[in-house]
Amino acid sequence: MKKYLEDLEKELRKSKLSEEEISEIMEDHKEMIEIAKQEGISDDELEKKFGNPKKVVADINGDYQETSTNRDNKGGFEMKKFDSCVRDLQPEDSLYKTFTPSDDYEIEVNLVSDDLQVDFHDEDTILVYQNRIKDLEEYEIDFSNNKLLISRKSHKMKFVIGFSKKSQTGFYIFLPKKLNIKDFSLKTVSSDGYFNAIQSDKLKVSTTSGDYRMTNIVTKSAKVSTVSGNLRLDGFETTNFDLSTVSGDIAAEQLIIGEKIHVNTVSGDINLKDGKAHNLDIKTVSGDGLLNEFYPDMVSLKSVSGDIIMSNSNRDHYVDVVYKKTVSGDIIIK
Amino acid sequence: MNAQFKRGIVELCVLSELVSEDMYGYKIISNISQHLDVNENTIYPILRRLTKEGYFITYLEESEKGAPRKYYKITDSGFKFYVELRDSWDEFIGGVYEILNKGGKKNEEILRRFRERT
CATH class of the missing domain: 2.160.20.120 (Pectate Lyase C-like)
Known part of the structure; x- marks a missing residue:
């Protein structure tokens, strides 16, 4: 489960969450995993119970209301070009x-x-x-x-x-x-x-x-x-x-x-x-x-x-x- | 159970668990996953969001073994939210069952009726 915590932290770092929130989420997970272990849950079961750290972070991010930034865009809508969301071609x-x-x-x-x-x-x-x-x-x-x-x-x-x-x-x-x-x-x-x-x-x-x-x-x-x-x-x-x-x-x-x-x-x-x-x-x-x-x-x-x-x-x-x-x-x- | 149905229902279940007593995170996950096929990565974000919205508060309590645990406690507004959600759930599921029961209550009955018609 050490890997889980590492992966979780990696995902959290990629998100827009603040340092404070990241450490709180990490603490919560350390606690939960520790208790699960104390209760004698097997590693297999643990993995099933915790699932994918990516999804936790995505869910937390999705729930997270972005605070608005000051923008000087006053309605002159020039189409801004966004970076492509599509990944590069891979060998596979x-x-x-x-x-x-x-x-x-x-x-x-x-x-x-x-x-x-x-x-x-x-x-x-x-x-x-x-x-x-x-x-x-x-x-x-x-x-x-x-x-x-x-x-x-x-x-x-x-x-x-x-x-x-x-x-x-x-x-x-x-x-x-x-x-x-x-x-x-x-x-x-x-x-x-x-x-x-x-x-x-x-x-x-x-x-x-x-x-x-x-x-x-x-x-x-x-x-x-x-x-x-x-x-x-x-x-x-x-x-x-x-x-x-x-x-x-x-x-x-x-x-x-x-x-x-x-x-x-x-x-x-x-x-x-x-x-x-x-x-x-x-x-x-x-x-x-x-x-x-x-x-x-x-x-x-x-x-x-x-x-x-x-x-x-x-x-x-x-x-x-x-x-x-x-x-x-x-x-x-x- | 169907995945997209889960999220809303799990939210209701989390609230319901905390209506009965204050609990630490893992306990909530463990209780709910005994009955439903959900895991931490569904439940924890819900816990966090509902805490942010002021429906839960948290406090630390010493445990017999190991470090102190973070307990979640439902607030008045959380309780109010639970009652509203519960009402609309009961109403919804009640409606669903009224529709389903028109076809018969037990499988044998449904099958018998279906046979009679065909």
Whole structure:
């Protein structure tokens, strides 16, 4: 279990938590492990009881409300470029297929527990890599008819025992830099997704429990939904946006919406920072909505027990509150 | 049990454990994991968040063996939160069972009814 504590500390160091918090979390874990040992728990059982330190830190981080920093961005929204969330190619990624797409290309991906990464490159081809996929027969992969389809045939869950990073499997797709995808549709169960610099007319993403990160996305209409996976969007431009979550948290920075954005949450928290929309519509049951320097022209807020807090520093930008209703949550606009 | 369902329910369970008595972290984890397939990495962040939100306070108490232990104690606002959450849970699960029971209460009954219809 010494390794657990070391890994935990490493993960904590990567997070934005303060020194004080890190040492408190470390102390708590030392205590818990010590007591577990006193009670005669075997090492195997201990490992099962404690699981993956990454997840603890991710959860703590997710619960951690970032305190707002002073920004001089007063609503002149120049799209900031975010660092790509997609990792570099690794030796285990093996090239599966190269082909040249035509205009109005479509992409559809359906996966169960395999990760997916999408990024651009400077060539005119689409490259598909796969990483440690054991049996490609399990997938339907098709490039014909102006459409790339990657779909897992059986929807049986693969149960991955333990958290060894080595067991992670996935696909990695490179798109030509200038290619506009007509229709990009993703449906995944417990797959993590990383997308950078996608341009499309339509983007549809649905995840059950996997986490998704997206950077520098430009699309005309987007529909993104998650059940319990967390979403993080940095730099996302679209005309209409439908964003929904059951219990996963959503954090978005630089969300530029031409027309309308609907946000729907049951218990996941929503955190929007820097952005604008013509029309913003938030519905929450118990999740909190935190809007920081997000400037809609019109807003409609509805909450059962979650709090919705909008804080904007630019007083010149008038926000028209069209509708506001809460049962027991607070709605604060400042 | 389904993973995404867990998080909210575990939160209710953590609150419930501390409604019955003050406990140290490992004890909470150990109690809950006896009944549900959850581990530390789900429970600890919940404990921490609820403490931050003022639903729990902590204090140290000497133990017979080893170092003092950090105990969690539910506050008034924590108790109020628990009651609200519990109410909505009861209401929800009550609704679910009303729907399920329409098909029959026991498997034999469900099967019998189904056979009768087909």
